[in-house]
Amino acid sequence: MKHKLFHLAHSRAGDKGDTSILSLIAYRPEDYPRLCAQVSAQAVKALLAGLVQGEVRRFELPDLEALLFVCEHALATGVTTSLRLDAHGKSLSSALLEMEIEMDRDIDTRIPTHAHAHTPTQGS
Amino acid sequence: MKPILRIGSGAGFSGDRLEPAVALAEHGALDYLVLECLAERTIALAQLRRVADPAAGFDPLLVRRLRPLLPFIKARGLRLVTNMGAANPLAAARRVVELARELGTPVRVAAVTGDEVLELLDPAQPTLETGQPLAHYPQLVSANAYLGVEALLPALASDAQVIISGRVADPSLFLAPVVHHFGWSLDDHERLGQGTVMGHLLECAGQLTGGYYADPGVKDVPGLAWLGFPWADVDAEGGMELGKIPASGGIISLATVKEQLLYEVTDPAAYVTPDVVADFCGVRLRATGPDRVRVEGGRGSPRSSTLKVSVGYRAGFVGEGEMSYGGHNCVARGRLAGEIVRERLAGEFAQLQVDLLGVSSLHGEERGAQSRPYEVRLRVAGRAEDAARAARVGEEVEALYTNGPAGGGGARKSVVEQVGIVSCLLPRDRVRTGVEMFGP
Structure with a gap:
């Protein structure tokens, strides 16, 4: 079954010039390998076709259970000169979370983020 | 301590x-x-x-x-x-x-x-964003x-x-x-x-x-x-x-x-x-x-051994106009309105951004096409070298009141001077x- 990335991970978009930087952070540690397997740089480039004109590079951050996508020529010449309504590309994080991910289990679409986030297990 | x-x-x-x-x-x-x-x-x-x-x-x-x-x-x-x-x-x-x-x-x-550091920069120096020299951006206002x-x-x-x-x-x-x-x-x-x-x-x-x-x-x-x-x-x-x-x-x-x-x-x-x-x-x-x-x-x-320098230059003026459409067929009326403005301004602007807020303004046409909103808002933006020419965008959108599709409301227009930023390095x-x- 397929689920939107929205239910597995969260994201924040940042910008530097004409480059958009999208984080993708697993809510649950066990989903991180799935993100690594399915959310490739090519998959993100295909998803954001028409918005991102340049190369997409992916960084893996296993200690944070996170991926980082650096998308070049993504902001229609850049924040200070773009004619787009969202010149920073702040909303591109939401476009990324629209990606559909193949899952072998159903997931609770209401995610207990805070409970997870306050469990003092990681990195200790 | x-x-x-x-x-x-x-x-x-x-x-x-x-x-x-x-x-x-x-x-x-x-x-x-x-x-x-x-x-x-x-x-x-x-x-x-x-x-x-x-x-x-x-x-x-x-x-x-x-x-x-x-x-x-x-x-x-x-x-x-x-x-x-x-x-x-x-x-x-x-x-x-x-x-x-x-x-x-x-x-x-x-x-x-x-x-x-504006006076320390060499006009032939390449910018980090495009590789073009600083001299390509003629009206520099600041370098920090x-x-x-x-x-x-x-x-x-x-x-x-x-x-x-x-x-x-x-x-x-x-x-x-x-x-x-x-x-x-x-x-x-x-x-x-x-x-x-x-x-x-x-x-x-x-x-x-x-x-x-x-x-x-x-x-x-x-x-x-x-x-x-x-x-x-x-x-x-x-x-x-x-x-x-x-x-x-x-x-x-x-x-x-x-x-x-x-x-x-x-x-x-x-x-x-x-x-x-x-x-x-x-x-x-x-x-x-x-x-x-x-x-x-x-x-x-x-x-x-180098510091990054952020260089500001005058990047002209951006003119914008907006108009809303609601109810049945609002997306089609909004699109028609956008096409009219585009046709009217084709000779004056090399590039126009025409969006429907609620449909395509953030992530483009294909992604928004799935939804059927109750209301949409047309937004048109264009860049010009002077304020008067940039203002033409808002004028044309506003003129849709009596010349465009039915039921347009809430027109707004603006002209804003743009300062662009490029970067370079300095020892x-x-x-x-x-x-x-x-x-x-």
Whole structure:
């Protein structure tokens, strides 16, 4: 079954010039390998076709259970000169979370983020 | 020496809320309060104001932001560090001295100078964004080097309670008090790397405490209307714990810290600042209590021999017009309206951005085509070299009232001058920084 990335991970978009930087952070540690397997740089480039004109590079951050996508020529010449309504590309994080991910289990679409986030297990 | 230094983040951009910094100053038991108020473009816009008025060019909110904070400098033994000097740190320092005198709580102010480097640049120098030489951008208005900790240290060593700079790399504003307090060497890149993680986490203030994070039902954040801003408790080894005032809104969790840690980072193994090339890849987070997260594992390697320079240039004017359509067939009427304006302006603008808000304005046509909104808003934008030509966009959208599709309403138009930003590099040794003292 397929689920939107929205239910597995969260994201924040940042910008530097004409480059958009999208984080993708697993809510649950066990989903991180799935993100690594399915959310490739090519998959993100295909998803954001028409918005991102340049190369997409992916960084893996296993200690944070996170991926980082650096998308070049993504902001229609850049924040200070773009004619787009969202010149920073702040909303591109939401476009990324629209990606559909193949899952072998159903997931609770209401995610207990805070409970997870306050469990003092990681990195200790 | 205090074994733990507490650095608070009181503003994350020039337009940030005012009262969270006041709460931190009053109840946060801070040693330093840092106010980061300069975006890439802010300083170029400030420079334009300074050209019009030599006593202007600092952050327009300087007085409003500092007025409620200055009394706590004495009452709480607090020092303020801010880049609100923007294009004119000297004038900003004079204004703060004057304000403090009015309030009956005199302060010593140090202004950090040397970031203005326009006259040092070579027009043949390539820009980092496009590789084209600076001369390609004919109307340069400002060039500011990103200064680092080194430029702030003499000011911190003085008796100033308020330190005002222009362009300083955001994380350096937070790192400098730590380097000063613990006497870290500027060659100690491991500690500087970890300290840069701290500065990077704090530099956007509320973005660490649940601001810009909330998504109802999935990522709920309590008290966003009264979001508390964060602090970091840092020890002599660079060990750090993040926290905020318990009664304030927002949350600090592993998730909020991860989002901010990766924010605007183009290479997590090489986050370049004037102080260090920081490596975030080994950063580990541990929740140590409600709204408390320990951060470890930031590293670094030696700083670059160059400083990044942000160059502002006049990029013409953008004209915009908007009009709304509602009810059945509103998307078709909005599209028709856009086509009409496009046809009318085809001879005047090489490029027009035509969007339907509610359908295609953020992520383009294909993604929005699935939805059938009850209302849409046409937005047209175009760039021109002068304001009068840019205004044509709004005029044509407004004229849809009597000439366009049925039921258009709520027309708005605007013309805004644009300042573009490009970057280049400058050898570090060509930049001369200084400190000037003001006040009693």
